[in-house]
Amino acid sequence: MKDTSMPELRAMCFADLNNAVKIIQAHDEDDGEAAEADYRDAGFDNQYVLEVDGNIVGVTGYRDVPGTDQCHWLSWTYLQQSSQGQGLGKGMLLELIEKLRSENARKIFVKVSDYEDPELGKIYQQALQVYQGVGFKEEVVSNDFYDEGENQIILGLYLRDDEDQLEEDPAVSEEKPIIRFDGLFEIAETDGAYTFSWIVKETKKLFGKRNFSVGDLQVGLESVKNEGGRKVFLTFPSNLPLIHSPLQTAGFKYVGQLQNYYEHGVHEYHFTHDLNDL
Missing domain, CATH: 3.40.630.30 (Gcn5-related N-acetyltransferase (GNAT))
Known part of the structure; x- marks a missing residue:
């Protein structure tokens, strides 16, 4: 049953761009710059904002993966720092996951850095825990991906309770292009x-x-x-x-x-x- 006390996502539009980027930049300036370029280049389809009392406090969304059977990547997902600790981040993700399931999506992936700031510690650790809390599982770790000593962690989440959950692969024909x-x-x-x-x-x-x-x-x-x-x-x-x-x-x-x-x-x-x- 849906928690009616939680604010709901709404579709992002161009007018939300500056506020969305500010939320991301507050966490990481490089991410904010990359997010703005992505929004301008790829558009706002399947991108959402979370509002509380008329103010944008969170952003999330997903991008389709061409050439796949209903596979997606989680896009920029950030919560305003002053709004953390209230369950809003988890609620935002759960609502997005329900949207994907309603569209018969099959699987979604997310990339996370394990960067450790000398003063602030592992700045993405909280996000990683939220992803794991809604069911994402670690699948690939690429060492020194972002920089020396900064690894990339990719997690996946199945969105259907069907044969994708089976451990054994089906018979798939090999291709030699x-x-x-x-x-x-x-x-x-x-x-x-x-x-x-x-x-x-x-x-x-x-x-x-x-x-x-x-x-x-x-x-x-x-x-x-x-x-x-x-x-x-x-x-x-x-x-x-x-x-x-x-x-x-x-x-x-x-x-x-x-x-x-x-x-x-x-x-x-x-x-x-x-x-x-x-």
Whole structure:
């Protein structure tokens, strides 16, 4: 039964932008800057604010993941510092989760930093505990993701009580497309962490390379190192068997997987390469 004493979320609009960004900036200036850019670029669909007495005290929302079966990422979720300790953060998340379930969403993920401020301690620890309190489970930890000594924790939450909860994977056919890298870029909100963008080319039976090679990976790694990067992080669907040999030979290490990310039985594999090892 819904707690009628809790304020309800309402859809965010452009007029809310400044107030929403101020709430985020009060926690972290870099997050506030990144959030404003994201709102302006991706828009306000599925973004919400929490109001108390006509004043915005919280923001939350989600972004759809293209190419997946009803999978989403939790977007900027922050509560005004003076409003903490009243159950509003947990209530805000629970209402958002109910919205997703009403739309038959399958799973949602959230990224959290384990950054520890010398004076304030682990500034995201409270948020992590709130996520875990509503049912999120840790799935992947990428060491030194945001910066040296600052790791990224990814948690997932199933939104349906169905076969996604089963431990055994269904039979999923493997795919062998031609994968080509088409660029590299520094990952947002990180210092020196890069990734490669990639595309799937049309399969040709008689001509062309079947897949990216160790040489392709080495060229990318050297390019990142020349740009001052320190680590490369890559992700791929779990049903691509041809990726493993070149990644392993080039020195990439398996980090973990986001369970049932693309669809039930197709996970997202995470890999990393420390450029100090080159």
